[in-house]
Amino acid sequence: MKKATWIRTVILVGAVGALELACDTGAVPAAMVIAPSAMVLALIKTVQSDDFGSNVERTLSAVAVAMSLSIVGGFAAGFVLHAIPALRRAFNPFLAAYYAIPHFAFYPLLIVIFGLGQLPLIVLATLFAMVAMIVATMSGLDRVPRVLLRTARVHHLSLADEIWHIRLPAAAPHLLSGLKLAVSYSFIGVIGGEFIMSTGGIGHEIAFAYDNFDNARMYALILFVLLVVTSFNMAVYAWERRLMRRRSA
């Protein structure tokens, strides 16, 4: 095992162990946080409950749609803005200030426009995630070395071939960074939105448990969200590492 992996493992196990000890000895009251072992037991129980599957499906399907829209739409918009400098100059101030806007404040407005249900959540998460992909796409395309584009001309590549065989792979490191952010922001957008106003989904279940002082279920669901998001991000990270390893031997 690498040194960094050791350090990471020690910190994680140490933190979980310390919390377990603090809860077991009563240093941290159960009304505040329950012990990690109790969270795991509560999670097993929650997973077996009737409505768990439908809530997970509801949340993950919204995340999947928002993620796909933000990645594909973000790439397309980034590509167009990169190709039309005047348009890019016009949009630059909006893009720069975009993440200073509290997106969740617009959730009520989205409900008014799109009604209750999945659509406003998907729109909110897509809006939240897409700009990260747009910025990463522009940044990646900006950095495609000019000599590679000249090489494309020497090889008589069509525009589609140039994009597919040169620009995309050359910009890949930046595109992957954008993709990772879009994945994270999609989760945040959907679960955060459900937390505020939705009538279902994991976020709503967490808020519902919180409002009813059901700490066991609340922490079980938080643990579930942590596990899902971490697993998903680690899979993307492993994929990125496999792709990038060859480039920086």
Place this chain on the structure above:
Amino acid sequence: MKGEGASPKVCARLTDVTRVYPSRDGHGEVHALGPLSFDLHAGEFFSVVGPSGCGKSTLLDVLAGLALPSAGTVEFEGKPVAGAVPDGVGVVFQEDASFPWLTVEDNVAFGLRRSGVDAAETRRRVEFAIGFMGLRDFRHAYPSQLSGGMRQRVCIARTLVLQPRLILLDEPFGALDQQTRLLMGDELLRLWRETSATVLLITHALDEANLLSDRIGVMSARPGRFIDIVETGWPRDRDSRLAERADFGAVTSRLWSLLREESMRAMGQRSAA
């Protein structure tokens, strides 16, 4: 040493070519090249030397079809070159143009696969080019695992597989150390001899131009024109040991005497800019 060939076959012809482009600050224009006329003879090794910023690379771009001349005409094998790289022309750039996401083998096969050459023929040509450029042990390596010199070999091999009749090289060894440059020069001469291609090399190294070339075009400071074309008279079967010959230095001295004043003018242009 200066002179016209008897009546050699023409590979490429530039007639009254000029290239003017808008200056970066948006005010006015930069007259980069010409008017310039010359014939590139089929099968010769022609080098272009000149002060920095004199338009050497612009000349290569115009000849390759990567840039349009503002006036004048460019022909390759009797057909006009009109803003697209003609079939039969290969270009090697100074910068590393290897694709970092492909192995050496896939880099070399890139052009063949895109142009629809069948798999068996692609394999045969890639095998030859990889062997010719001494890359056999690195065929599965990625460019990041190779030195700058090896990466430039990959780019030359990628051009070689397309069997170009005219190879244009824009300071391909500019980023390499002197010893590697000499060895790469020998390999370039071998490639030139064995493929019978016409080679045009842009370089700022006078010794390199002298060693490799049959003829050397000496360019003026911007706007670049040929102030002389020097014929070296070296045998076709030559390598870097040529530098040991007593008359080698005389050619380099002649190049420098032609260039010294132009280089000082070019320095003046740069400080004024």
